Amino acid sequence: MATPSQGSHARTRKACAAPQVLETTSVRGVSSGRIHSVEFSIRQATQADADRIAELHVQAWQWAYRDVFPDEFLDTMKVGNRALLWRAALETPAMRVWLAERDGALLGFTSTNPSRDPGAGTSTGELGALYVRKEIAGSGIAAALLAWATKDLHARGFQPLTAWVFEKNQRARRFFEKHGWTTDGEVKVETIGGKSVRELRHSLQVRRSAG
Numbered sequence: 329m330a331t332p333s334q335g336s337h338a339r340t341r342k343a344c345a346a347p348q349v350l351e352t353t354s355v356r357g358v359s360s361g362r363i364h365s366v367e368f369s370i371r372q373a374t375q376a377d378a379d380r381i382a383e384l385h386v387q388a389w390q391w392a393y394r395d396v397f398p399d400e401f402l403d404t405m406k407v408g409n410r411a412l413l414w415r416a417a418l419e420t421p422a423m424r425v426w427l428a429e430r431d432g433a434l435l436g437f438t439s440t441n442p443s444r445d446p447g448a449g450t451s452t453g454e455l456g457a458l459y460v461r462k463e464i465a466g467s468g469i470a471a472a473l474l475a476w477a478t479k480d481l482h483a484r485g486f487q488p489l490t491a492w493v494f495e496k497n498q499r500a501r502r503f504f505e506k507h508g509w510t511t512d513g514e515v516k517v518e519t520i521g522g523k524s525v526r527e528l529r530h531s532l533q534v535r536r537s538a539g
């Protein structure tokens with residue numbers, strides 16, 4: 329299990345050569361006692377990325393949500409259906425989707441938007457999604473995407489920030505917790521794939537410096 333929080337270190341620099349790449353980031357971490365380094369870029373997604381986002385999204389559900397949903401539901405998820413949803417999301421002006429890529433390969437993505445919760449204040453921002461490929465989980469790239477999304481939401485004036493996480497998604501809960509997000513007591517129950525699932529809202533109340 330990688331432990332980027334133990335002895336890990338992230339370095340960030342602005343990319344000048346490729347205008348569409350907003351940032352090139354190198355994450356160094358410790359995995360099974362060995363230091364590894366992964367360099368990747370972060371850029372905003374466009375409509376042309378909807379299929380790739382959907383493909384990673386479905387793969388991530390299939391590796392990460394085995395404790396949340398039945399195998400039958402996960403194994404029959406359709407990338408095409410998700411691509412339709414992402415196409416619509418990418419057309420929503422207040423929704424931004426950010427991609428982490430290396431050599432043109434999509435490693436992970438995150439999305440940021442105003443809170444969609446009923447009754448939420450207009451200044452409440454939401455981390456709508458955060459997904460990385462199974463092979464790079466634990467590498468620190470998810471942490472870099474979270475920092476990027478947080479920075480984007482704060483730059484747009486949103487505070488506090490919220491994110492919904494399935495109650496049974498222990499890995500994500502631990503991930504948010506170690507980055508300072510805490511459960512705020514809000515719970516919702518959704519029916520997905522014919523199953524009722526509980527989600528816990530996590531909040532980041534205090535403005536933190538991104539990095």
Ligand SMILES: CC(C)(COP(=O)(O)OP(=O)(O)OC[C@H]1O[C@@H](n2cnc3c(N)ncnc32)[C@H](O)[C@@H]1OP(=O)(O)O)[C@@H](O)C(=O)NCCC(=O)NCCS
Binds near residue numbers: 330457468497
């Ligand atoms: C959630 C996600 C973005 C986190 O990224 P990651 O690179 O896997 O996160 P990290 O490895 O840095 O942190 C995960 C932590 O959970 C711990 N963990 C792993 N499995 C766990 C489990 N079953 N129970 C409790 N903790 C667990 C890890 O040990 C680590 O904690 P540590 O650093 O204290 O050792 C990534 O796993 C992912 O894409 N998951 C699928 C999609 C998802 O759940 N998204 C979040 C909701 S939108």
